[in-house]
Amino acid sequence: MVKIKIQSLYKSFGRHTVLNGIDLDIKQGDSLVILGGSGTGKSVLIKTIIGLITPDSGSIIIDGTDTTCMSSKTRFDIMKKCGFLFQNGALFDSLTVQDNITFFAERLYQLSKSDKQSMAVAKLKSVGLSERILNFYPAELSGGMQKRVALARAICSNPEIIFFDEPTTGLDPIMANIINELIIKVRTELGATTITITHDLNSAAIIANDVALIYQGKIIWYGSKEEMEDADDPYLHQFVHGLTEGPIQYT
Template structure:
């Protein structure tokens, strides 16, 4: 057992001639909330998919709870994923299943929980993200984008994971709903004592969620520090990004 729950060491990933990750080094400790900021195309989502094992890095190593899981398959990968929750940018709810079946998916399909018990736990978890039991019987297409994010959040925490990834949790939401999601994330992570890795370019969200913030630029972590220091980082790239200025060392992606 180590304090570091997740560690990426020199991770590189290319797609053809496009090198997206150029040696990412980052770690997250138990109970810590780390937010990774960076512009579009900086490699945030690719880094997250490598950490989750949805992609295999070309170089470098990934450790989860001290174990090298870079090329883990089968039971090792399953064991690791059972301890991880993930909130996808789009929510990624299964259209063909009701809201409660989405929330209870892991219980029903991986943990073998009885349907009645799984439903009870799903409804309880929906309450934690402030959704009523009546929502449980609806299909994802019948609820709003903000509610879908909350359902996805409920799905990511139902098994009380040790680590939760949040991919752009507030994208596409109005500021009030986005703030409510930030509160929920803070509350859920604090309540579970889980580590959290959030990738976002929403600075309001980053400030609210993070203990520490790291910035990914051109496939490398170029700065990391406490959330309170992000506006006084002394790094020209970070300054430009957090203040949302078009002029500076980072060229706008247009």
């Protein structure tokens, strides 16, 4: 079953075309990894899927509903299904760990003070952190702890679809693998469909079922992780081996 169907998605900022006809089907329960060079539109793509950016044209169908032309009520229902780990974590500096974790859930559901606390404690536990840090501020946490708190926020309302934008960037290899394992764990626990953007091929190899490579605003390769290992596509080959020579050019 297709959970998210993206058809002919276009988005430009001024004269700069970022999404140039994206077509992508994301299966229910899939773990899709999106690869692509810096500035190719990966973050714009997932922000467009969750409605933070409005596309110029094209459609995004989630569970059979076209989200690009819907009422705010339907949009609210779609938002309830989604969790998002922003690039760089994006915790709110002035809010405690607890308030960061429940920030979006509070806006989607009626929560009492004790609901908020028990929710935050449960999610901290899911990401392997102690409730001792509930009242800490982000500046009092290490980078790896901040990523885990951001992960706790992404899973706070038990979403059906979770987006991870570069979850392991800037972490040491062990912490990166702890995050990779947590992503697999939360996906399994929640039965969620996950879409992860990463530059980290080790992370992609661990968490992906399927892989999409984006270049110049289009999906130029799509396949399973196993197909990726055997593929002889010149774009994929260049990206995976980090070659400076090849069809992918930085302008």
